[in-house]
Each structure stands twice: as structure tokens, then as C-alpha cells.
Amino acid sequence: MTPLKLVGGFGSPYSRKMRAVLRFRRIPFTWIMRGSPDDVGIPEVPVALIPVLVFPGEAGRADEAMIDSTFQIKRLEKMFPARSIIPSDPALAFLDALLEDYADEWLTKPMFHYRWKYAADIHKASHVLALDRNPLMSRETLAKMSSYIADRQIERLRVVGSNDVTTPGIEASYRRILGLLDLHLVAGHRFLMGKRPGASDFGFFGQLSQLAHFDPTPAAIAAAETPRVVSWVSHLDDLSSLEVDDAGWLSREDAVAAPRPFLIEVGRVYARFLIANAHALASRASEVRCEIDGLPWVQQPFPYQGKCLKWLREGRRALSAGDRKFVDSALESTGAESIFRELN
Ligand SMILES: N[C@@H](CCC(=O)N[C@@H](CS)C(=O)NCC(=O)O)C(=O)O
Structure with a gap:
């Protein structure tokens, strides 16, 4: 069978959740880092969230992509009965x-609070999450991207x-x-x-x-x-x-x-x-x-x-x-x- 694709980030809790689900369930998949050079040809999803789970289109049909880990889990349950993670009772x-x-x-x-409230946490997340897309990134790009990420996420503390x-x-x-x-x-x-x-x-x-x-x-x-x-x-x-x-x-x-x-x-x-x-x-x-x-x-x-x-x-x-x-x-x-x- 053609492997599924899971597009996400190491620093994204829901991406890590879904990667662990696919591993436990022994469902063949490839892991793609969002924003990395490997992140190409992924169908659009209605809201730009990660993780994105891509189901290969069989018989010439287009690949299908979906978001939201809870619904991804439910869809996987329908397609793959073995090693279910939904109790039978x-x-x-x-x-x-x-x-x-x-x-x-x-x-x-x-999770969001600690990451974007304290200086040491902000420093680590803003730099490492930027580098996760490309560890070979230049110092100049890293400086720009890390401050972009930190500003954006700190502003979003109010959302949670x-x-x-x-x-x-x-x-x-x-x-x-x-x-x-x-x-x-x-x-x-x-x-x-x-x-x-x-x-x-x-x-x-x-x-x-x-x-x-x-x-x-x-x-x-x-x-x-x-x-x-x-x-x-x-x-x-x-x-x-x-x-x-x-x-x-x-x-x-x-x-x-x-x-x-x-x-x-x-x-x-x-x-x-x-x-x-x-x-x-x-x-x-x-x-x-x-x-x-x-x-x-x-x-x-x-x-x-x-x-x-x-x-x-x-x-x-x-x-x-x-x-x-x-x-x-x-x-x-x-x-x-x-x-x-x-x-x-
Ligand atoms: N309820 C969704 C939440 C997914 C979500 O909030 N993902 C975050 C990252 S952990 C996201 O993609 N945020 C937008 C962004 O980082 O651009 C799920 O269970 O998958």
C-alpha cells in the first residue's frame, strides 16, 4: 500500500501525537517536516494547521488531506481495524x-504558556523551531525567523x-x-x-x-x-x-x-x-x-x-x-x- 503522509513539526504537540499514533498502529507513513524542502505537493487544507494527514488517492484520484488530530484518529480507525486506539466498550x-x-x-x-512566557523557553523554541525546518539555515535567516516566530507566538498567548x-x-x-x-x-x-x-x-x-x-x-x-x-x-x-x-x-x-x-x-x-x-x-x-x-x-x-x-x-x-x-x-x-x- 502507498504510505500515508504526515506533515507536521517536531515542536507541535498534535503532530507528535499523530506520529506516535501511526507508529503504534503500524500504519505505513512518511513524516514530512512542514516548511522543509521535502514539504512539496501537499494538498491544501481548509485551515493552515498542523499536522496534516494525507491519504493517497487510489485509482487515479487526487490525494486527500485533512487536519484535526481527533478526526484523523477516527478516520484511521475506519480504515485500519487492527491495533485500535478506541476502546471496544x-x-x-x-x-x-x-x-x-x-x-x-x-x-x-x-504547553503554550511555558513556551512563550519565560525567556529561556522563548529562546529555545523560537530558534529550534525555526531550525527544524532547515538545520542548515544561515545565521541571518535564523535571526529573522526566530524573532518572527517569537513575536507571533507571544502575541497568541491570549488565545489560550x-x-x-x-x-x-x-x-x-x-x-x-x-x-x-x-x-x-x-x-x-x-x-x-x-x-x-x-x-x-x-x-x-x-x-x-x-x-x-x-x-x-x-x-x-x-x-x-x-x-x-x-x-x-x-x-x-x-x-x-x-x-x-x-x-x-x-x-x-x-x-x-x-x-x-x-x-x-x-x-x-x-x-x-x-x-x-x-x-x-x-x-x-x-x-x-x-x-x-x-x-x-x-x-x-x-x-x-x-x-x-x-x-x-x-x-x-x-x-x-x-x-x-x-x-x-x-x-x-x-x-x-x-x-x-x-x-x-
Ligand atoms: N485541534 C487541532 C489543533 C492543531 C493545532 O492547533 N496545530 C497548531 C500547532 S500545534 C498549528 O498548526 N498552529 C498554526 C501554526 O503553527 O501555523 C488538532 O488536534 O490537530
Whole structure:
């Protein structure tokens, strides 16, 4: 079969997420660095985001390119049944999707925040991300490109909601998630979804591939406080040799207990944000203002995360009555159930 193409960046959490997914799933693909000399002939995508996944057009048809890692994962599931990363139990698959969404949409706040707030982090990212396109770049080009990248990204801190008001909450949430993952591993759970990884594991991996491995400030925190997580991230990057079977997913019993600390974290931070964001979008407010984990939060509304809330609610509604009952019992008193409250 003609290999797929994954066009992305080493410094892009969602690109790293999708590369790890393709490796684990043993789906043949070539990796193309966006903006590098190899980045040619890739079909246009509706929004200029990475990663771009290109499916070869069979029988003379044109290649097809798509964005958005969550939907890329879903499309891959339809095309390649083996080594699935979506749990076979629909209730567990729902919890997996919720944790994936938290990783993609909340953990990206600490990721972007640390990278573009502190001088050492800005220096590393702006230079290395420029060089990733071409390590042979001249010094003059590097100087221009690194300051272009830094200016552009620092300006975008407001998009994820990193500012002086939110800094303490963002940084505390990063430290907590490291601690929770550490405890999860110490308790003998190799992945969030059991003995085999789910989409949520790859979502966590994507953000942590940067936080715990690349950006100096958060990587130093991870190394000092939770070295086990640093190693877990290395493993996730390439799970091609991991053998899995159907019994590897969390049992229903474990699905209530093991993810619970993570669901409480979702309730503590992400659920609060999703709801406040939805209210701001609905009332066309210029700012989301709320309290998250007892701390003030202020940022501009985030339309994409308004869609995330809608998709999560649709996912719960699509469950059978029995599966929904199970999911609701797993979410009970975590705080995350507030995401779905308006449906009851
Ligand atoms: N929800 C998307 C997000 C992708 C995304 O935000 N990608 C960022 C980089 S990590 C991007 O391409 N930003 C635009 C740019 O860097 O030009 C996904 O899951 O793939």
C-alpha cells in the first residue's frame, strides 16, 4: 500500500501525537517536516494547521488531506481495524474521548504558556523551531525567523488564556497532572486506558512531548518531581513493538477507579472553563470570566472549544441507556459531570 503522509513539526504537540499514533498502529507513513524542502505537493487544507494527514488517492484520484488530530484518529480507525486506539466498550471509549479532549484543549494551555512566557523557553523554541525546518539555515535567516516566530507566538498567548491573572492556575494544573500520572504509573497502570493505549494516552503524550521533554522550564519541573513521567513520554513516542490484545482495555470495574483522579482534574479545571466559555460565546461576550480552582480566570472566548463541548455532549447522548448510566456513575462527584448537566 502507498504510505500515508504526515506533515507536521517536531515542536507541535498534535503532530507528535499523530506520529506516535501511526507508529503504534503500524500504519505505513512518511513524516514530512512542514516548511522543509521535502514539504512539496501537499494538498491544501481548509485551515493552515498542523499536522496534516494525507491519504493517497487510489485509482487515479487526487490525494486527500485533512487536519484535526481527533478526526484523523477516527478516520484511521475506519480504515485500519487492527491495533485500535478506541476502546471496544463504548462507555470506556467515551471516557477516553473526554480525557483526550482535556489533553488536547487544556494541557495545551500549560504547553503554550511555558513556551512563550519565560525567556529561556522563548529562546529555545523560537530558534529550534525555526531550525527544524532547515538545520542548515544561515545565521541571518535564523535571526529573522526566530524573532518572527517569537513575536507571533507571544502575541497568541491570549488565545489560550495565558496571562498574569491565569498564570498561577495554569502552572498549578501542570504540576498536578504530572503528579496524577506519576501515581497512576506507580499503581501499575501502564496507560490511561489499561494495558494498551487509547486516544487519550496519545493526547497526553502530545502535550507532554513538549512540556516534559523540550521546553526548559516545564521539563525541569517534570525531571525534578516526576522522572517516571519523563520516561513514560519516551515510551509513548514509539510503541510499535508493544503487543496488545482485546483483554488489554480497562475492565468496567477498573474504568470507574483508575481514571477517577484524572476526571476530578477535568472537573476542577477544564469543565469550569468549557461552561464559562460556552456562556461567553452564547452571549457574545468579549471575555470569558470565571473562577477555576478557586483562582480568577480571564481570556477571550475560544470558538473551537465551544464545539468541543457540543461534541462531548453528543458523545454522551449517543450512548445506549445502559452505557450512559455507567458513564454517569464514573463521572459522579468528579466535577466533570457538570459538562453534561444541561442535558439531564
Ligand atoms: N485541534 C487541532 C489543533 C492543531 C493545532 O492547533 N496545530 C497548531 C500547532 S500545534 C498549528 O498548526 N498552529 C498554526 C501554526 O503553527 O501555523 C488538532 O488536534 O490537530
